[in-house]
Amino acid sequence: MDIRLISRTSTMKIPSRTLLVSLLVMPLAAQVLKPTPALPPDNRLKADILLVVAHPDDETGVSAYLAKLLDQHKRIEVVYLTHGEAGHNNMGPERGISLGAVRETEVRHSLASLGIDNVWFLDGRDTPSQNVLQSLGSWHHGLALEEVVRMVRLTRPEVIITWLPGFFIGENHGDHQASSVLATEAFDTAGDPAIFPAQLAAATKINETLLEGLRPWQPKKIYYFSDAQEQDQFKDSGPTYVTTEISPSHNLPYWRLAMDAFSFHLTQYRDYIEGLSKKKPEEQKSDWGDPVGLIFGKSLVGGSRTGDVFEGVTPAPIPFARAIPSGEEPAHASLELAGPWGFYDVFRREHALTQLPKAAIPEIAINHGQTLQIPLVVRNNSPAPQTITLSVTAPQTWTVADYTSSFSLAPGELSPVLVQVATPATDTNTGQVKCRAESRQQAIGEVELHVKLRAGGLPQ
Numbered sequence: 232m233d234i235r236l237i238s239r240t241s242t243m244k245i246p247s248r249t250l251l252v253s254l255l256v257m258p259l260a261a262q263v264l265k266p267t268p269a270l271p272p273d274n275r276l277k278a279d280i281l282l283v284v285a286h287p288d289d290e291t292g293v294s295a296y297l298a299k300l301l302d303q304h305k306r307i308e309v310v311y312l313t314h315g316e317a318g319h320n321n322m323g324p325e326r327g328i329s330l331g332a333v334r335e336t337e338v339r340h341s342l343a344s345l346g347i348d349n350v351w352f353l354d355g356r357d358t359p360s361q362n363v364l365q366s367l368g369s370w371h372h373g374l375a376l377e378e379v380v381r382m383v384r385l386t387r388p389e390v391i392i393t394w395l396p397g398f399f400i401g402e403n404h405g406d407h408q409a410s411s412v413l414a415t416e417a418f419d420t421a422g423d424p425a426i427f428p429a430q431l432a433a434a435t436k437i438n439e440t441l442l443e444g445l446r447p448w449q450p451k452k453i454y455y456f457s458d459a460q461e462q463d464q465f466k467d468s469g470p471t472y473v474t475t476e477i478s479p480s481h482n483l484p485y486w487r488l489a490m491d492a493f494s495f496h497l498t499q500y501r502d503y504i505e506g507l508s509k510k511k512p513e514e515q516k517s518d519w520g521d522p523v524g525l526i527f528g529k530s531l532v533g534g535s536r537t538g539d540v541f542e543g544v545t546p547a548p549i550p551f552a553r554a555i556p557s558g559e560e561p562a563h564a565s566l567e568l569a570g571p572w573g574f575y576d577v578f579r580r581e582h583a584l585t586q587l588p589k590a591a592i593p594e595i596a597i598n599h600g601q602t603l604q605i606p607l608v609v610r611n612n613s614p615a616p617q618t619i620t621l622s623v624t625a626p627q628t629w630t631v632a633d634y635t636s637s638f639s640l641a642p643g644e645l646s647p648v649l650v651q652v653a654t655p656a657t658d659t660n661t662g663q664v665k666c667r668a669e670s671r672q673q674a675i676g677e678v679e680l681h682v683k684l685r686a687g688g689l690p691q
């Protein structure tokens with residue numbers, strides 16, 4: 232309490248300090264902050280690892296590794312971009328937002344069983360599609376980034392772990408990839424004092440609701456994980472952790488802790504979970520005992536690609552490091568895949584992640600009989616006008632719909648093109664669609680898309 236301030240503003244005889252407080256200070260205090268010593272950031276929220284994912288159950292891919300870290304007294308916190316309110320409910324009639332509320336409870340119990348209590352849910356809606364851009368649109372990308380940056384500044388993680396940003400068969404949920412795009416963007420911006428400055432401004436009023444008093448925070452490393460069908464493509468991309476060691480705190484192998492934590496996800500996997508409890512331990516181990524593989528993203532503190540996640544990490548904070556883009560757009564006429572595939576080319580370049588694994592040939596899995604949408608962009612980055620012709624080839628039983636095949640582009644101009652290909656209802660299971668662009672009888676670009684036809688899965 233600032234007695235000097237009160238004395239200066241009072242001309243009354245004050246009988247006691249207590250009365251003084253009740254009579255005079257309260258109206259003043261409503262407007263002016265009392266000068267208290269500056270508090271450091273709340274240490275109860277400090278994280279060693281911040282896991283940023285999209286839905287309740289997304290933690291499963293790394294939960295055995297998280298259990299191991301908890302035995303090493305690492306502080307782990309989790310951010311979910313959505314409540315996972317899409318999909319079916321095996322436990323009751325609750326759907327939509329109510330199902331999301333149930334799934335939040337399930338995953339809170341699941342993580343608490345491992346020893347993780349600080350769990351945050353942001354405002355994104357579960358958006359089932361294969362297109363990362365639809366999820367980013369659904370979440371109002373800028374607003375979602377502000378939320379994720381806030382979580383990074385609040386929890387001050389040394390390391391961020393998130394889904395792999397990339398389009399792979401198997402890893403086909405746009406929400407997963409959108410959570411990883413946002414986590415990567417937050418890694419590169421949370422330390423920047425020019426980004427979301429209202430989060431960083433100190434409070435000026437007692438009832439402050441706009442200025443948040445956070446501090447910039449630069450995480451030291453970012454790692455990714457993927458549920459792509461073909462895991463061999465990630466070999467040697469990062470550290471691998473066996474899950475068969477016994478946890479000293481639980482006296483069970485780490486895979487078993489992960490399996491037990493998973494058993495809370497009943498709205499999604501009731502039949503599987505009930506069946507799991509009837510399986511023999513060796514069968515359970517064969518389902519759950521694989522190592523956890525991470526994919527190295529980047530490090531600002533050194534360490535090797537396949538070395539331990541905490542290699543090079545020390546408690547001292549590090550300064551903001553602006554991402555230096557690697558590579559640039561071609562300086563000639565070109566044809567490229569657009570949509571999520573093209574976005575990832577730009578994303579990897581802008582976030583200096585060009586070493587991240589990507590499919591050797593761009594790929595997608597869709598249902599038999601579905602019409603495949605292939606977004607392309609024809610670009611003229613040359614200094615002269617160009618007339619560009621486009622041709623498309625697909626397997627014999629697939630039908631290519633009419634598309635724009637000729638473009639006159641001024642220097643610097645570009646044109647989007649959508650190629651649509653109807654796939655057969657049966658017979659084939661894979662096919663390649665090739666798109667080729669020419670200018671003055673010379674090829675300026677060729678795009679190939681590997682297409683797998685199979686039942687189930689999300690819409691494109």
Ligand SMILES: [Zn+2]
Pocket residue numbers: 285286288289404407
């Ligand atoms: Zn998910």
